[in-house]
Amino acid sequence: MVGVRRQRKPQPFTVRYVPVAADGSLDQTLSITNNTDVSVQPTLRFTPRSMYGMELPHVTTVTVNGSHLGRAVLPANGTLTEVLRFDGQGSRQVRGVDIELVSAEEIDHPALENPTRTVMIDLEQKATDEPADFWGIGMVNPNPFGVTMRVSLLQLEPRDRDNPRQVVDVVTLQEDVDMASQSNHVIWLPEDVRGQFHDVVHCLVPPTFV
Known part of the structure; x- marks a missing residue:
């Protein structure tokens, strides 16, 4: 058998x-x-x-x-x-x-052909991981259709040895961002919040893009 x-x-x-x-x-x-x-x-x-x-x-x-x-x-x-x-x-x-x-x-949402991205950028629109140089948010939608993205800024506590680093503050942009197909977009931060945040994250939300 x-x-x-x-x-x-x-x-x-x-x-x-x-x-x-x-x-x-x-x-x-x-x-x-x-x-x-x-x-x-x-x-x-x-x-x-x-x-x-x-x-x-x-x-x-x-x-x-x-x-x-x-x-x-x-x-x-x-x-x-x-x-x-x-x-x-x-x-x-x-x-x-x-x-x-x-x-x-x-939900009626197409599968992504490539991941959407958000990155911290400096004044020259180059990616940075330094909070002091974090002047804007670079956004990319490489897909052949529009998407709607919700973007949040993260403030982290100081690193404590090998312990997990906790998020201590989150600021989510008041309005979601509609991204056209295969597009890039930059959002500049207000002067009073520059240097306060350590990272930027995003997620997709139900589309409002037409």
């Missing part, structure tokens, strides 16, 4: 949490990948855990891009990257997190 190995059906969504980034980028990030041909707006729920796997019941978890409230779009066959914020007693002890997909509302 010949044994037959059945291929395991791929999960519709896969998640990956990184408490401390090895490359110096943002800590406490979550990537959720959509392995289906349908775009969705996921609503996520989190259970933070210590390095020993113990649940931290007094810690609250929110996301920068709003996926804990079902606000961000996860494109078909695409990836949504979130930054998690922990607060409450024990928030400094978080090293892992359980993720529950509460719901995934289907």
Whole structure:
């Protein structure tokens, strides 16, 4: 008798949490990948855990891009990257997190051919990772269709040895940005906020672009 190995059906969504980034980028990030041909707006729920796997019941978890409230779009066959914020007693002890997909509302949004991007730029419109040189936001949509992007500025606490670096303040632009197909855009920061933020992130939201 010949044994037959059945291929395991791929999960519709896969998640990956990184408490401390090895490359110096943002800590406490979550990537959720959509392995289906349908775009969705996921609503996520989190259970933070210590390095020993113990649940931290007094810690609250929110996301920068709003996926804990079902606000961000996860494109078909695409990836949504979130930054998690922990607060409450024990928030400094978080090293892992359980993720529950509460719901995934289907949405009419095309699959991305290439990722959209936001970067910090200096006065010469060159990418920078120095807060003192962070004068503007460079935005790129390389896709052959328009998208709507929600952009947030992040202020981080000082680095404390090898501990995760927490987000201490988030400023989300008051208006979402409609990006035409295969387009670039620059948003200059007001003088009173220059030098205060350490990074910029974005997510896709339901399109208002026509």
